[in-house]
Amino acid sequence: MTTRSIKSLQIGMHWFPERAGGLDRMYYSLVGALPGAGVAVRGVVAGSPRVAEDTDGAIRGFGPAAQSLPRRLMAARRALRDAIGIERPDVISSHFALYTFPGLDVTRGIPQVSHFQGPWADESHVEGADSLGQRAKRYLEQAVYARSSRLIVLSEAFGKILTSRYGISPERIRVVPGCVNVEQFNLPVSPTEARLKLQLPLGRPIVLAVRRLVRRMGLEDLVDAVKLLKRRQPDVLLLIAGKGRLEAELQARIDEAGLADNVKLLGFVPDQHLASLYRAATISVVPTVALEGFGLITVESLASGTPVLVTPVGGLPEAVAGLSQDLVLPATGATAIAEGLAAALDGSLKLPDADACRAYARENFDNAVIAKRVASVYDEAIAAGVVH
Known part of the structure; x- marks a missing residue:
């Protein structure tokens, strides 16, 4: 842990209460926890004037995310210049390359740490972006x-992606998992009470997936898995929470498979109901097929006391393996997911209980735990100085 106070300038994407996303949730959690680890926080994000009101001026929105890209980039650069003009930070902390790039001249001479949340260019390519856009993002x-x-x-x-795709030396890379406010998800209610609150059926096994409805999340495989699983668990209920461009396509897939009573798209679930939804579930599942660095939802589910099955993609196995290797499915795809869920629901796969799930999340991923680890990396960066 850092032995002195560090002044940091945190460059984010959006302010989580205004825009929901995994990166935004982690940024929000981290900037709230860093002061407790000896790191003073100021920051800039794409957002409204309410961001400054919510944070007593510590984080400032430089304009709406709906603005044109050139205007956003100019606004981000101005915000960075103004923030550094008010008080020069000890370290620049970049969570989103797009809004860090236009200020690289302004931040020159200040040690910088990048929080690599995923290969932005590659994610865009998976979702169908054109190659010119992908090259521009890779350059940034x-x-x-x-x-x-x-x-x-x-x-x-x-x-490994940073090293192989971006040529970054392993000596400069530090592994620090994502963080959650464990207490926020540790509700003093039973699964039955959570179901009653949310008006969910009491007698059915409920499988939960909290995901953006986009291609790489593997939701098509998950729907197909329920079609297979239904033969052994006729009353299984899959709830998919989230929104995205695949909504209509997924609904058509559900209807064509005759799964209208077994799979429900919930749309966006507000934060105040999310912990109850995790608690109500028998098990969560993360069916990702590509580019998953960590999977914050794995920890959210565990913090709620609900075990989670994950595909063997990216950082997902690392997130749960310390609790139980049995939580990692042997493969991606509908068959592997269906077999894993069937084993979990019929009791042939031994799952960690609620107390074990919560304790694992608290000890390894709570905001305060991760903030101390991040602070030590900032200390390293300051000692190492500026990269020329």
Whole structure:
């Protein structure tokens, strides 16, 4: 842990209460916890004036995310210049390369740490972006990462991507997993009470997936898995929480498979109901097929006392293996997911109980635990100085 106070400038994407996303949730959690680890926080994000009101001016929104890209980039650069003009930080902490890039000249001479949440260019390619856009994003990322004396990755799997795709030396990479406010998800209610609150059926096995409805999340495989699983568990109920461009396609897939009573798309679930939803579930599942650095939802589910099955993709196995290797499915795809869920629901797969899930989340991923680890990386970066 750091032995002195560090002044940090945190460059995020959006402010979580305004825009829901995994990166935004982690940024929000981390900036709230860092002061407890000796790191003073100021920051800039794409957001409204309410961001400054919510944080007593510590984090400032430089304008709405709906603005045109050139205007956002100009606004981000202005915000960074203004923030550094008010007080020069000891370290620049970049969580999103796009908004860090336009200020690279403004932040020159200040040690920088990049929080690598995933290969932005590659994620865009998986979702169908054109190759020119992908190349532009890769260039931006490369420029920002080259400036960073330390890079924080969520898993060993993403550390390998930084080295192989971006040419970053392993000596500059540190693995620090994502964080959650464990107490927020540790509700003093039973699964039955959570189901009553949410008006969910009491007698059915409930499988939960909290995901953006986009291609790489493996939700098509999950729907197909329920079709297979239904033969052995006719009353199984899969709840998919989240929104995204695949919504209509997934609903059509559900209807065509005759699964209208077994699979429900819930849309966006607000934060105040999310912990109850995890608690109500028999088991969670993360069916990702590509580019998963950590899977924050794995820890959220465990913090709620609900075990979670994950595909062997990216950093997902690292997130749960310390609790039980049995939580890692042998493969991606509908068959592997269906067999894993069947074993979990019929009791042939021994799952960790609620207390074990909560204790594992608290000891390894709570905000305060992760903030101390991040602070020590900032200390390293400051000692290492500026990358030229």
